[in-house]
Amino acid sequence: MATTWKAPPHGWFKANWDIGVDSKRGQVGLGAVIHDQHGKMWVSKSQTQQGFLDPSAAEAMAALMAVQLCMEMGIQQVQLEGDAKNVIVAVNSKEPDKSGRGQLTEDIRSTLQVIPVWEMRNAHREENKVAHALSWFGYL
Template identity: 30%
Template sequence: MELSVVTGCLAGAISQDPEDVIQGGDVLNKQASASMEGFLQANAPPETEVLGGPCEESSWIRPPVDFLKCNWDASIDGRSKKMGMGLVFRDSSGGFRAAAISNIPYITDPEIAESIAARWVVSMCAKLGFQSVVFERDALVVVNSLLSPSPCWRICGGIVEDTRRMLHQFNSWTVKHARRSANQVAYFLAKHALSLVQDIVWRGECPSFL
């Protein structure tokens, strides 16, 4: 399943700039932790190096030394008509480096939501200053669309092409496919994002629920 559809009305407004809140404070962290625990229970530059390609992984595997791995996911709430996005960065020792969640109202088309989420992830990576990254997602169509050399003529083609161009900002990168079991943290973050009223970015200190 490429995208999870969440039912139930989840209230809240949204700040659409992923830099609106870079939050490490106790208040939002505790709120996010409590909410998550409840949920858990109920054209490229020459120097750019593109590594590998689609590779289905059934469990989370550490990236190469000097690389970060970014797992991401997207989710839709059909009743409240919005999408949620979540990402997490970990290093070659498995250590937490950063995580982020965001939601956008009035996005209910799965293909458009997936494309928007991919662009958001790449944008967040650039803003955080990470340059050597393995991007990993459990939706093969998304992975293939980012790696394909052919123009994307689908309804979301402009977003996909924009994301491809953005990827070439990085020194070294790849996009891989993984099973849902290897993408659980990002999956939970994307679901949790649907219940928030603002974007949150954690950097350095891992949230207690991860």
């Protein structure tokens, strides 16, 4: 059975993020997209980072980009989805993140404090196609 993107509950938004790594060029692309409960896209963002190849830290950077977009839009309820379980577990944990992405995890947690209701969970690549495509946008 195919997995597809599902709209968030009534009154919520959904923010998806993902990355694309181009090891030949030494680049990583970050992508984030926010949809409303009807599946309408409200905002998207992509950017490229040069000389940055740690996928876990890149996933955390993309998650932070998505959270910052939510904060800038004044979103009050959001489901955050990405396919980096280690980032999601770290953000949801109460423990300090002792990995190489620790400061990024703290930045995500700090930014999430301004969003009253949020949940961060894992999404399969099939549920994250738009964010994944955005992550490669900078390479075109």
